[in-house]
Amino acid sequence: MRQGRLSQRYKDISFVLPxxxxxxxxxxxxxxxxxxxxxxxxxxxxxxxxxxRIGNETEPEAPPSLPEAExxxxxxxxxxxxxxxxxxxxxxxxxxxQEFGTDGQPSGxxxxxxxxxxxxxxxxxxxxxxxxxxxxxxxxxxxxxLEGLQRIPAFPLTSSQLAKYxxxxxxKEQVDEIDCYIFQAKPRMVERIKAYFDGIVWVDAKYLEVxxxxxxxxxxxxxxxxxxDLPFSLxxxxxxxxxxxxxFPSYSRSDETLNLKGLEIPVRLIIKWTDFKPAPSExxxxxxxxxxxxxxx
Numbered sequence: 499m500r501q502g503r504l505s506q507r508y509k510d511i512s513f514v515l516p517x518x519x520x521x522x523x524x525x526x527x528x529x530x531x532x533x534x535x536x537x538x539x540x541x542x543x544x545x546x547x548x549x550x551r552i553g554n555e556t557e558p559e560a561p562p563s564l565p566e567a568e569x570x571x572x573x574x575x576x577x578x579x580x581x582x583x584x585x586x587x588x589x590x591x592x593x594x595x596q597e598f599g600t601d602g603q604p605s606g607x608x609x610x611x612x613x614x615x616x617x618x619x620x621x622x623x624x625x626x627x628x629x630x631x632x633x634x635x636x637x638x639x640x641x642x643x644l645e646g647l648q649r650i651p652a653f654p655l656t657s658s659q660l661a662k663y664x665x666x667x668x669x670k671e672q673v674d675e676i677d678c679y680i681f682q683a684k685p686r687m688v689e690r691i692k693a694y695f696d697g698i699v700w701v702d703a704k705y706l707e708v709x710x711x712x713x714x715x716x717x718x719x720x721x722x723x724x725x726x727d728l729p730f731s732l733x734x735x736x737x738x739x740x741x742x743x744x745x746f747p748s749y750s751r752s753d754e755t756l757n758l759k760g761l762e763i764p765v766r767l768i769i770k771w772t773d774f775k776p777a778p779s780e781x782x783x784x785x786x787x788x789x790x791x792x793x794x795x
Contacts, residue, residue: 566667569679572706573699574657576745581653583744588614590773591624593644595728597636597756598764606634610641614777624648636758637727646724647769650715652747654695655683655708662686662694670703673710673736677703688718697732707745711735729754730767740774747771 564572591612599605608630615625630641655663668680678700685694697713714731715722721731730752738748750769755762 566665569667569701569706570660570665570681571657573701573708574655574660576707577653577656578658580744580746581651581656584652584746585622586777587740587746587774588777589746589771589775590627592770592772593647594768594770595634595639595725596766596768597634598766606632606636608632608634608639610644636756636761636763639725643726646722646726650693650722650724651695653708654711655699668698671700673700676700676709678709679703683713685716688716690718693717693722709737709745725767728765728767729756730765738771738774746774 593608593610593612595608596604597606609628609632610626610630611628612624613627614622616622626641630639632639655665662685664684664686666682666684668682671678671680681699681701682697683699684696688694693715694717695711695713696716697711699708700710701707702709712732712734714733715724723729723731731754733750733752735747735750737745740746748771750767752767754765756765757763
């Protein structure tokens with residue numbers, strides 16, 4: 499695979515889609531467009547995110563035009579592979595929540611840094627590796643308030659989930675330097691105990707891998723707010739190529755407005771995954787030695 503680098507700096511905080519995608523998003527009962535309008539204003543641009551494709555395999559030719567169902571089948575199979583592979587990696591996750599003043603500048607923030615770990619029973623959890631820092635002025639957060647973020651699947655469109663979605667092909671668009679197919683994903687039914695993705699996915703037109711998503715999670719109760727008492731529901735997520743094999747989420751962002759005691763406070767949530775490394779293999783317990791016995795007379 500030819501070595502390449504992809505990077506993009508956000509020029510503003512509004513999320514801009516081509517006319518085709520905007521028409522589809524308008525069908526989301528106005529919720530996506532409303533969230534984008536709320537995010538506009540004198541808010542400072544977010545930090546740069548970085549996505550890279552690195553590999554050592556020969557770059558294949560662009561595939562011929564494929565039926566939409568075949569494209570969906572192929573990228574969902576890769577999603578199966580990536581969700582399993584991610585459990586074999588460790589990483590550093592930084593969660594940053596910012597509030598903004600009337601001048602459009604950050605007036606406070608909360609920062610939490612974690613990495614994946616396992617408890618004594620082998621159950622995975624997010625281990626806090628740096629003491630949380632907060633200069634927020636309008637609300638107080640604890641690390642347990644962010645537990646809802648852990649319940650959102652990183653790979654919603656695996657092959658086992660496809661039957662629960664209607665996927666509609668919208669066209670093509672470039673993400674950074676990648677030509678992508680665009681699909682709209684809507685759940686066929688919603689439940690109370692399980693959330694489903696409702697949004698847009700961008701699929702690399704050459705390698706048929708999901709490289710970006712934008713949308714929300716919904717139940718039969720409505721939009722899922724991933725953090726208690728905060729309005730974050732719409733997320734724009736970019737992925738990064740790891741070890742030339744897997745596309746893992748590396749940068750996710752949500753912009754909303756918090757209504758608090760008559761004040762409208764612009765707030766932003768940014769999640770970054772960095773320092774992906776293969777997880778150390780767990781030592782295997784040695785078999786207990788047989789008890790010594792005395793020779794029979």
